[in-house]
Amino acid sequence: MFKTIDAISPDARYDLIVIGSGAAGMAAALFAAIEGRKVLVVERTEYVGGTSAMSAATTWMPNSHHSKTVNPDDSREKVRKFLDGVVGNHSPATMREAFLDSAPEAVATLEANSEVKFRPYATHPDYEQQFEGATMRGRALEPVPYDGRGLGADLDKIRPPIPEFTIFGGMMVDRTDIGHLLAIRKSARSFVHAASILAHYAGDRLKGRRGSRLVMGNALIGRFLASLNARGVDIVLRTEVQDLVTENGAVTGAKLSSGTTTRQVAATRGVVLAAGGFNRHPQRRGELLPQGESHSPSAPGHTGAMQDIALRLGARLGEGNLDSAFWAPVSIRRRSDGSTASFPHFVMDRSKPGTVCVDQTGRRFVNESVSYHLFGRAMFEHNKTVPCIPCFIITDAVGLKKYGLGMVRMGTGNLAPYLADGYLTEGATIAELAGKIGVPVANLENTIAAMNRYAASGKDDEFGRGTTPYHRVNGDATVGPNPTLGPIAAAPYYAVRLYPGDIGAATGLVIDEWAQVTRADGRPITGLYACGNEANSIMGGTYPGPGITIGPAITFAYRAVRHALGEAHARNAA
Known part of the structure; x- marks a missing residue:
């Protein structure tokens, strides 16, 4: 539920603080909330969702329970061979194994405990079909469309899609909708589908609101937001992280500011960085991207500011990626x-x-x-x-x-x-x-x-x-x-x-298999986690298939929360 920073007590304590509200950040917050933990999500812009909200939100999650419905012959060994062929030594194989370990669990946990739902398509191929283990279906999932009217006024807090991806001045459509709209005069089924979504949008416009039938990235973020609201997760917008609080080398909280108000908030289980990466960083963009005019259609919040703070604490950026961006x-x-x-x-x-x-x-x-x-x-x-x-x-x-x-x-x-x-x-x-x-x-x-x-x-x-x-x-x-x-x-x-x-950062903070941010010597910074484009890509700057950013983002958010809660329990017991 949305709060202003003024409503947060000066001595507030949360189990987990999550910086950033794209798919990675919202997933981390939700996984912790599912475990009954008190969570704060901090977003520097006026919207939740980041680039995830503007994207198709395809989510590459091999061997999930959905995969078996359209590709029962797929296997972990096939996925491993495929990734080994495409990614090779551009990322550690241990990170890919961690992803394959937890991706099915992450999907199942979300669907069993929240409004977040996915669906497979009968045909949704890996991109690099020339490599052994590639498949035409089952690994890429897409969010199920969502009726945003249930969010009430919070619907307007979701970052809108790219306007040029909508029709009729703001109606969101996915590829299923496009197919039905093109066949509206050829198929009774398509006519019914098209008439339904057009009527829904017309009703929204008559009431003076944005399109409330959410698809693709807006659907994923809408489902996350509804789930976080249902579990009472606090979300603050237009709030900057001035610094991270440390004690004896461990991250224990964050210093926040919004306007003239500041708060130092404790995080007893850790802080998760999920602010989107370096794409709009004033210096790092020029340092990491190739020479030549380029443009970023990503959301404006990806300033790399959290990476700067982590680097001051001893973190390091990944090396050896094929590319630093997608x-x-x-x-x-x-x-x-x-x-x-x-x-x-x-x-x-x-x-x-x-x-x-x-x-x-x-x-x-x-x-x-x-x-x-x-x-x-x-x-x-x-x-x-x-x-x-x-x-x-x-x-x-x-x-x-x-x-x-x-x-x-x-x-x-x-x-x-x-x-x-x-x-x-x-x-x-x-x-x-x-x-x-x-x-x-x-x-x-x-x-x-x-x-x-x-x-x-x-x-x-x-x-x-x-x-x-x-x-x-x-x-x-x-x-x-x-x-x-x-x-x-x-x-x-x-x-x-x-x-x-x-369209996203591949180079980011080096993490271990539990999403802990690590120092140059490989030791983790206790209490500090990173996922999504804030973390170095497990794909090593290659792009094997659709959704290879959001899939690992959700999976390592899951692993970060598992580790944070388990490690904290062990520390407290000691």
Whole structure:
């Protein structure tokens, strides 16, 4: 339940203080509350949810009870082989084993004791299908949609989704909803589903409130919030952590401030850092990220301030990651209110037939159907020798209408606003489009001609687009012979600029298998835990599959609480 810092007693004592209110922080708070502990959640912004609330909130949790319903043949050994192949020595195998130990328990504990519920999809593949042990289903879970009306006024405390991911001015939809909306005139079942969610949203707008049917990240955070409220967990917003309190080298509390009010609050079982990582840190961003223009569509609270405090206590940042951040290509547009929209291009356009991505010489540089993380990596690598930031995603009139392009949604009739502000570039011919985006005409014409040949043959001779099940599932199953390839031949032609976007931190505080923050010599800082993007990724800066940030975030929140309560009990008994 939300409180102001003024309502917290100057001598307040909690079992656990959690810094940050994304999926990691809320999970830690809830796991402790399930055990009957007194918990305080501290959030520096005006909303709970962090980047988790803005995300799809896919949660990679291998071998959960849900996995067996869609992939009974999966096993821990298959998952281990897969992670060993993708991650290798970029992270300690012991950390991955700890994750595999506790992920099923964490999911089961949440679902048995709270409003947090997940569901599997019949097809939701790992990204790196070329590695042994990869699967097409069962490991990635998604939050079940949630009716936020039960939260009352607290609904407005959840960080809203990215506006460009909503429709009709704020209606949230997930991929199931999109499928039904597109089939509204073709299927009675789709008509009923679409009519139901449209009526729900219309009712919200008539009452002057935001959309209360929550999906994806908003659903996960809404479910966490309802569960925390039911167990009386205290949450303070707009509250900074000035420092951590220590006694004899152990963390025992936190110094908080909000406006002119300060409080020193004791934590008898420990402090969990879950404030989102370094993505908006004024110095560390420049130190850890590659050179070249990049944008962060993450929430604004990820300043790295808690990492600075932990480093002063002797903590250290991880080394050896393949990347320090997780990537997605993003397009940029100025909103009417003056803010900047950073729109992640996950799967809705890059993998669809009739698209191609080119560098500033008009040539391809990547398989457009790879994961968003690998696409972002490719931009940086290619840019070392050939200008590629920004690059361009290109389609024709048919592709734009059928699949959309970034913020230009499928079926959009009025392109004038996008053309007027330069987000979308149009050319009557490939040559005209090349001239407008500043790439050599001959190169772009040759690239488009090659793509048209590949569309006819079904084989991408340059980059192998559509050669893995992951590539193909993100294409268009109605198109053949390759669902990711289609002609680019219907004038006019369109382009949108793409930049690398860091969607989360991979480099973070080094923790042990119980999420304890460790010193340079490997010894834990007693009473200090980290999870989520605050902690160094157990995936070592690789991106094996959907939800590999939130899955480990929840799992190590679970392990942190188990350790904090058990260790504290042992210390008190001594």
